[in-house]
Amino acid sequence: MRLIVGTIMVFACVFGSYTAMGGHLLVLWQPFEFVIILGAAIGAFIIGNTGPVLKAVPAMLGTLVKGPKYNQQSYVELLGMQYSLYKLAKQKGSMALEPHIEDPGESALFNAFPTFAANHHAVEFVCDYMRMVTLGANNVHEIDALMDEELETHHQEQERVVSAMQALADGTPALGIVAAVLGVIKTMGAIKEPPEVLGHLIGGALVGTFFGVFVAYGFFGPMAQSLKGLFEAEAKYYLSLKAGLLAHIGGQPPVMAVEFARKSLMSDVRPTFSEVEAATAALPAQN
Numbered sequence: 001m002r003l004i005v006g007t008i009m010v011f012a013c014v015f016g017s018y019t020a021m022g023g024h025l026l027v028l029w030q031p032f033e034f035v036i037i038l039g040a041a042i043g044a045f046i047i048g049n050t051g052p053v054l055k056a057v058p059a060m061l062g063t064l065v066k067g068p069k070y071n072q073q074s075y076v077e078l079l080g081m082q083y084s085l086y087k088l089a090k091q092k093g094s095m096a097l098e099p100h101i102e103d104p105g106e107s108a109l110f111n112a113f114p115t116f117a118a119n120h121h122a123v124e125f126v127c128d129y130m131r132m133v134t135l136g137a138n139n140v141h142e143i144d145a146l147m148d149e150e151l152e153t154h155h156q157e158q159e160r161v162v163s164a165m166q167a168l169a170d171g172t173p174a175l176g177i178v179a180a181v182l183g184v185i186k187t188m189g190a191i192k193e194p195p196e197v198l199g200h201l202i203g204g205a206l207v208g209t210f211f212g213v214f215v216a217y218g219f220f221g222p223m224a225q226s227l228k229g230l231f232e233a234e235a236k237y238y239l240s241l242k243a244g245l246l247a248h249i250g251g252q253p254p255v256m257a258v259e260f261a262r263k264s265l266m267s268d269v270r271p272t273f274s275e276v277e278a279a280t281a282a283l284p285a286q287n
Helices: 002-020 031-048 051-055 057-066 072-092 094-102 120-134 140-188 195-249 254-263 273-281
Strands: none
Touching: 002 195, 031 140, 031 195, 051 057, 051 140, 057 140, 057 195, 072 094, 072 120, 072 195, 072 254, 072 273, 094 120, 120 140, 120 195, 140 195, 195 254, 254 273
């Protein structure tokens, strides 16, 4: 929704104001200028990025359209999942978790929390560390360091996508200048034409500079910033899992482990203690 509203505002303010000042929109229609800029930008994007980054582009665009993946209810669900998991381990021992962590797709515990269950990486993250616990790992500091390394790797993978989009935004104005220079070269070849013809050619050349700056600062740059914010919000989801897992491994009771996880969330989506208490009280017992 934000993407649609923002796009409409950008187009309305720029082209609406241009028209209100007496400008003619038809003058801005220079398709070959657009092909030069966008075609070269896409080519440079392909040259400058690795296969995994290029494959991530469709998902990246989908993320921008859909907006934030998690809302407050998603975090209530996440905390409820952690409470159920830690309570089961506390009551029946870590070995009771084996059926759930070895086959999470068939786990009644995980599937009771659909937003979490649909996040393959989050499920894998929980299962891997709970499996380590069942195998005897209990050094909180060592597990903490390992989690940091894994989350940092995940962050770097996402940051590559943000950096690629930001590089596209940074380079597009220069490609606009390239298109403008080519337009000027074309104009110089028609220097004997009358002023009205030359004026049209020069105007067409300047559209290249305009379009390069327009898409860079009106779209590509904001898209990179939006992706960064979305990825940072997603990182908090994993930090909540990390805080809860470490508290559980350190011997905290389920309610305290969940409180550790809750405190790591951003204030705008963090559920209150009472909301979490009410949600966990309504959870069915797990086997």
